[in-house]
Amino acid sequence: MTIGVFARAANVTPSALRFYDDCGLVRPDAVDAVTGYRYYSLDQIDEVILIRQLREAGLPLGEVRRLLAGPVEVAEELLAAHVRAMERAVEVARANATTALALIRDQTSNVVSLPGRILAEAIGQVAPAADRTGEIRVLGGVLIEAAMGELRLVATDRYRLAIRSMSVRGWRRRVPTAAVVTATLLDETRQWIGEQDIVQLRFADSHVRLDGPGGERLLPTMKEMFPAYRVVLDGLPEVLTRVVAPRGLFLAALGDDPQARLDLVVAGDLSIRSSAHPQAAIAVPADITGGPVAISFQFATLYPALAASVGPDVMLQISQPDLPVVVRSADGGDFTTLAMPVKAGTPSGHQGES
Incomplete structure (x- = not known):
């Protein structure tokens, strides 16, 4: 039979038969020396059908060649191992598909x-x-x-x-x-x-x-x-002074007058003076890095920022005395407050300009 007739009888394509020939799996029964036409015999159909089924089952070419060359026991072992590998691949594919679908749903979920x-x-x-x-x-x-x-x-x-x-x-x-x-x-x-x-x-x-x-x-x-x-956060300059102090002592030093102005002096230690009691400054133990700075706040701005923090310690990150100060819990950065300072001479009860 010509390659076309044989291909139809075996339910494969002529290109598949040429591929099998090039790989040495199925040689034509005869080849015309002049035209190069390939001819096949009826007794080759079963072998071609077997190869087609093995390939459709996903068996690699090398395994197909080993299976055809070996005894039935080798064929059984190869096919069983191949099926197990395919089953594992299906399990992996199913798990990956489930994960991918969950990610897709997350990306579109509200x-x-x-x-x-x-x-x-x-x-x-x-x-x-x-x-x-x-x-x-x-x-x-x-x-x-x-x-x-x-x-x-x-x-x-x-x-x-x-x-x-x-x-x-x-x-x-x-x-x-x-x-x-x-x-x-x-x-x-x-x-x-x-x-x-x-x-x-x-x-x-x-x-x-x-x-x-x-x-x-x-x-x-x-x-x-x-x-x-975010524009405010991104616009803050480099931090020049950091102050870490016990939150409880810090709050106590601020007093309890909601109309007070609080003057903080950072120079080796932390000193706080309230306009409600201007005659006495209160020292608060603190861990300080950076240069000295004097900065003022209204009580109504600084006290709530410290009170809302979490943990035993609080951190102040100061860039300049006239720019917002970042207030953070020293043990975690998930809560942040920016507190706007005021000019030292701002009267009590007024936010003023910075």
């Missing part, structure tokens, strides 16, 4: 999950930094921002900027999704949030939905655009 107590704690730290005067409506809100496995809460009253970051499950989008919710509403919902083992946040156009074992809460969102707080 759901964030985290423990309720952690979210409630973050709200308690950040919400007090929101503006309460109502002069700029959006500053009375808290920005809730999700991106790349992190949930961030941000609030500012122009003199203080509070930021809390938390690791979350179920959110891997690179592009942040954000919403602004009024701080008072978050405060009202905070107790319920803290009672939930797990809280799921779903972002929608007009609200953020909270789901937990205890039910659900809908938090309407504000339409106004939240200030570009």
Whole structure:
């Protein structure tokens, strides 16, 4: 039979027969010396069909050659080993496909999950930094921002900027999704949030939905655009002085007059003088790196920033006396506050210009 007729009889393509010939698996029964045409005999059909089935089963060419050359026992061993390898490959493929699908769903999901107590704690730290005067409506809100496995809460009253970051499950989008919710509403919902083992946040156009074992809460969102707080963070110059002090002693040295101005002098140690008691400066033990600096704050700005921190110690990162100071918990960087200083001569009760 010509190669075309034989190919149709064996249910393979002529190119496959040429490939088998080149590989030495199945030689033509005869080749015309003048034309080079290949001719096959009927008794070669079974061998070609067997090779086709082995190849369709995924058996490598070398294994096919070994199987054809060996006894039945070799064929049984080779085929059993091949099937086991294929089954393992299917298991690996199934596991990888499941993982890939989960990642795809994460990238398109609008759901964030985290423990309720952690979210409630973050709200308690950040919400007090929101503006309460109502002069700029959006500053009375808290920005809730999700991106790349992190949930961030941000609030500012122009003199203080509070930021809390938390690791979350179920959110891997690179592009942040954000919403602004009024701080008072978050405060009202905070107790319920803290009672939930797990809280799921779903972002929608007009609200953020909270789901937990205890039910659900809908938090309407504000339409106004939240200030570009990252510009402030990115614009801070190099830190020149760092102060690490016991938080309890630091807070005690600030006093309790909400109208006071606080003058801090960093020069070998930390000295704090309040305008409420200008005759006496209070020394606070501190670990200081960098040069000496004198800087002033309103009590209403610095005290809440320190009080909202976590851990026994607090860190102040000072670049210049007239630029925002970064306040961090010394043991962790997931909560950060920027506190705006004032001029040393600013009267008590006024934020002043820096």
